[in-house]
Amino acid sequence: MYQEDKDDTTRVGLWITFGVVALVIISVISAMVVRQLRGTAAASPAAAVVVVEEVVLIEGPLEGELVGTLFFETAQAALPADAAVELGKVVQALVTVPSRRVVLSGFHDATGDAGRNAELAKQRALSARAALAAAGIDTSRIALRKPEVTTGTGTEQEARRVELRVIE
Known part of the structure; x- marks a missing residue:
């Protein structure tokens, strides 16, 4: 019985480690996406300005x-x-x-x-x-x-x- 408890504890520890690593990766990717969106939003007003010159x-x-x-x-x-x-x-x-x-x-x-x-x-x-x-x-x-x-x-x-x- 002692060995089964040890295996369960190891398994739980691995799952917790996997979960933490996954959360860190997701957080980093989310931060990158948010920065990219903020950069695009900041650039959008300048990009939205279009000068149209009339051709005579x-x-x-x-x-x-x-x-x-x-x-x-x-x-x-x-x-x-x-x-x-x-x-x-x-x-x-x-x-x-x-x-x-x-x-x-x-x-x-x-x-x-x-x-x-x-x-x-x-x-x-x-x-x-x-x-x-x-x-x-x-x-x-x-x-x-x-x-x-x-x-x-x-x-x-x-x-x-x-x-x-x-x-x-």
């Missing part, structure tokens, strides 16, 4: 000095690989003469859905605008023209372009 599309004839042209892939608004060279020309022209501005003109062809094509041309111009802003050009110096349809017998690549024109 100008109309009128193309004017200004053509400084660069960006040619985009089909159905893509991501800047092409050689965009840095063309955008660099614009940045240089604007830095050299601070009174200058740039007008971005997005083009698309007449095939397919006209609204979708115009939106894609606009997104391409906005990609160029974002790159110029990232290069330090104030967005007040960057104007976007209303997207326009290409005419004539140009190549498909010419229909997927954004022209970068510097104006005084």
Whole structure:
């Protein structure tokens, strides 16, 4: 009988030890979760602030000095690989003469859905605008023209372009 009592006591001791270890682990994990949630809650108000800038599309004839042209892939608004060279020309022209501005003109062809094509041309111009802003050009110096349809017998690549024109 003495051995059975000793076995029961050992078993109870092991269960108590297991319970304490489990509670410690659960407490540590809970504390980590609470800290994470507090950190997220503290960051949420800052993350909730969204600045929406209105994009005004100008109309009128193309004017200004053509400084660069960006040619985009089909159905893509991501800047092409050689965009840095063309955008660099614009940045240089604007830095050299601070009174200058740039007008971005997005083009698309007449095939397919006209609204979708115009939106894609606009997104391409906005990609160029974002790159110029990232290069330090104030967005007040960057104007976007209303997207326009290409005419004539140009190549498909010419229909997927954004022209970068510097104006005084």
